[in-house]
Amino acid sequence: MTQTLRALLYLGRLSWRTDRFRLLLGGGLLLLGTLCSPLVALVSRIFVESLGSPDRAVIVGLALGLVAALVGQLMLGHFAHLWYFELGERDEAALNHHLAGIVTDDLGLEEVDSPATADLLDRARMDIVRTRATVAAGLTLTASCAQLLMTAVLLSTVSPALLVLPFTAAVPVLLTNWAERPLREAQSGATPARRRLAHLHELVSSPASQKEIRLGGGAAHLARLHAGTHEEILRSMNRAHARVAVRRVIGQLPFTLTFAAAMAVVVWLSHRGAVGVGGVVLTLLLAPQVSQQVTALLQSLGTVGAAAQGLCELQELEAAVARRRSADRGGPGDESTAAAASGTGHAGTPHGAPDRADGRPDAMPAHARVPDRLADGIRLENLGYTYPGAAGPVLRGLDLAVPAGSSVAVVGENGAGKSTLVKLLHGLYPPGTGRILLDGADLADTRPREWFAATSALFQDFEHFDFRLGESIGIGDVPHVDDGDRIGAAVRRAGAESVVRRVGSLDGHVGRRYTDGTELSGGQWQSLAFARTLMKRRPLVLSLDEPAHSLDPVAEQRLQDAYEETARSYAHTSGAVTFYVTHRLSTVKSADFVLVLRDGRVEAFGPHNELLSAGGYYAELFRMQARAYA
Numbered sequence: 001m002t003q004t005l006r007a008l009l010y011l012g013r014l015s016w017r018t019d020r021f022r023l024l025l026g027g028g029l030l031l032l033g034t035l036c037s038p039l040v041a042l043v044s045r046i047f048v049e050s051l052g053s054p055d056r057a058v059i060v061g062l063a064l065g066l067v068a069a070l071v072g073q074l075m076l077g078h079f080a081h082l083w084y085f086e087l088g089e090r091d092e093a094a095l096n097h098h099l100a101g102i103v104t105d106d107l108g109l110e111e112v113d114s115p116a117t118a119d120l121l122d123r124a125r126m127d128i129v130r131t132r133a134t135v136a137a138g139l140t141l142t143a144s145c146a147q148l149l150m151t152a153v154l155l156s157t158v159s160p161a162l163l164v165l166p167f168t169a170a171v172p173v174l175l176t177n178w179a180e181r182p183l184r185e186a187q188s189g190a191t192p193a194r195r196r197l198a199h200l201h202e203l204v205s206s207p208a209s210q211k212e213i214r215l216g217g218g219a220a221h222l223a224r225l226h227a228g229t230h231e232e233i234l235r236s237m238n239r240a241h242a243r244v245a246v247r248r249v250i251g252q253l254p255f256t257l258t259f260a261a262a263m264a265v266v267v268w269l270s271h272r273g274a275v276g277v278g279g280v281v282l283t284l285l286l287a288p289q290v291s292q293q294v295t296a297l298l299q300s301l302g303t304v305g306a307a308a309q310g311l312c313e314l315q316e317l318e319a320a321v322a323r324r325r326s327a328d329r330g331g332p333g334d335e336s337t338a339a340a341a342s343g344t345g346h347a348g349t350p351h352g353a354p355d356r357a358d359g360r361p362d363a364m365p366a367h368a369r370v371p372d373r374l375a376d377g378i379r380l381e382n383l384g385y386t387y388p389g390a391a392g393p394v395l396r397g398l399d400l401a402v403p404a405g406s407s408v409a410v411v412g413e414n415g416a417g418k419s420t421l422v423k424l425l426h427g428l429y430p431p432g433t434g435r436i437l438l439d440g441a442d443l444a445d446t447r448p449r450e451w452f453a454a455t456s457a458l459f460q461d462f463e464h465f466d467f468r469l470g471e472s473i474g475i476g477d478v479p480h481v482d483d484g485d486r487i488g489a490a491v492r493r494a495g496a497e498s499v500v501r502r503v504g505s506l507d508g509h510v511g512r513r514y515t516d517g518t519e520l521s522g523g524q525w526q527s528l529a530f531a532r533t534l535m536k537r538r539p540l541v542l543s544l545d546e547p548a549h550s551l552d553p554v555a556e557q558r559l560q561d562a563y564e565e566t567a568r569s570y571a572h573t574s575g576a577v578t579f580y581v582t583h584r585l586s587t588v589k590s591a592d593f594v595l596v597l598r599d600g601r602v603e604a605f606g607p608h609n610e611l612l613s614a615g616g617y618y619a620e621l622f623r624m625q626a627r628a629y630a
């Protein structure tokens with residue numbers, strides 16, 4: 001009940017902020033329309049009692065009043081709906097916007113990655129989808145409460161004994177939360193299964209996955225998994241619905257019994273002449289309404305109650321984020337609560353619980369400014385990282401000095417930690433141990449947004465933005481998303497002119513979400529992503545994580561040349577350090593340094609020729625690969 005009240009207040013405040021005009025108009029009309037039904041009973045009573053009056057004007061006036069109340073009862077609700085329907089839509093959009101803000105601005109990337117946070121966000125999204133219904137139910141609930149109160153007062157004028165009806169009607173209302181609990185628990189417990197179902201659904205219906213599934217002969221297997229998971233969810237939800245039904249019946253019993261008793265009392269009172277014909281008419285009109293009113297109230301309470309858990313979780317998430325912000329500003333924050341609320345509880349970062357994309361809020365005071373150009377370079381000191389919930393570290397004890405303006409080829413076996421290092425360098429994960437120093441200043445002391453703006457990366461799992469081609473490239477540097485010259489230069493530098501020719505122009509849509517969209521090949525998407533990476537003019541760090549894995553040899557050589565030219569140009573303009581992660585060791589010779597990672601440690605670091613002549617792991621890898629290609 002407390003949770004439902006909290007949810008109602010939350011929705012009320014949200015609606016007031018979002019659109020108070022629609023809240024007042026929609027809510028007011030709904031309240032008026034709802035109060036019209038007890039009003040009909042009241043006017044009917046007076047009308048019946050006045051029938052014997054010689055004053056015809058009074059009778060006509062009462063008849064007109066009765067018609068007006070009836071019209072209000074039948075019609076006002078529809079007009080109210082016009083206003084609060086849109087209010088619900090606007091509230092839903094505001095909550096979605098708010099949740100997106102929390103995900104992109106307040107949660108660390110590792111938190112977003114964590115299954116606990118994913119569950120929490122999935123539940124929040126499901127509740128947000130129901131916002132329109134919840135807003136309508138919240139307004140109906142408020143109006144129903146007022147209606148029930150008016151009904152109770154009117155019934156008490158016939159006999160105080162009738163007051164028992166609204167009171168016992170409150171019993172199931174009070175038990176609603178208890179009655180709904182099995183459903184909420186089942187919904188919460190089924191979240192991982194629902195996510196699995198959504199993934200399976202995507203796999204069986206997405207054209208992209210069809211290729212592998214068909215070749216692997218996995219369609220029937222996936223269909224079985226889909227059916228099994230669906231059945232599992234249905235079984236748990238059915239059990240929960242049955243338990244809810246039993247609890248609701250138990251909750252309604254007291255009202256049903258007292259309703260029968262109250263009707264017996266009125267029959268007895270009218271028999272004794274204690275209640276007149278007007279009172280009997282009022283009771284006959286109102287008493288059955290009590291049951292309808294309670295049903296409407298229960299239903300709206302159920303709707304709000306069902307959404308309340310999610311809305312309260314969202315409130316707790318907001319509160320945790322706010323506490324963390326205040327803690328990071330130096331206030332008496334409760335970081336452990338914040339981490340627990342976000343579901344990770346990851347420790348071992350310089351700032352305790354991570355915040356934002358990299359573990360720190362933009363609002364915290366920055367001690368170090370991101371330099372305009374690198375003079376000294378980047379140094380890693382005892383850098384280590386452990387994914388939340390992982391058994392051991394992925395990176396450990398990395399000590400390295402990379403001079404400004406140098407290009408580094410990062411090599412190592414699958415799972416050595418290359419991509420993780422790239423994410424740390426770009427500030428997406430906070431170091432678990434140690435530091436990353438930019439010209440001697442700790443990266444942890446810079447503002448994340450400033451650092452993000454100063455770096456560019458082509459990640460291994462780069463995104464396919466199904467936008468206009470120009471926008472899909474320009475989004476690599478949002479302040480210049482519509483800058484045609486810059487986009488054109490990035491396309492030329494990345495050698496992605498063939499993609500533009502394939503799409504027709506920078507204004508053409510890419511991706512199959514649009515009927516006029518051009519679907520690209522894996523290599524073309526990669527060229528486009530490379531162009532996106534080159535949107536910034538003077539980044540301090542540029543990383544390409546296996547940028548050529550989808551490219552043909554000619555395109556790969558073109559990309560390699562483009563990268564080398566870009567690396568030289570960035571080194572000249574901003575002293576940038578560039579990282580090129582690759583498995584193709586023949587492509588690393590031109591890099592200033594080769595960084596060899598092995599099991600999360602630095603196995604070797606130095607110029608290619610030196611590492612080769614020193615023998616050891618790198619030389620062995622290089623020769624093995626050369627033999628394989630030969």
Ligand SMILES: Nc1ncnc2c1ncn2[C@@H]1O[C@H](COP(=O)(O)OP(=O)(O)OP(=O)(O)O)[C@@H](O)[C@H]1O
Nearest residue numbers: 113387390394412413414415416417418419420421
């Ligand atoms: N989001 C994640 N959560 C938990 N563990 C992860 C995550 N991403 C990567 N790992 C683990 O970290 C280890 C290093 O992964 P990483 O992607 O950094 O390796 P890599 O050297 O880039 O590998 P590859 O050459 O295959 O791309 C792997 O064992 C991987 O399973």
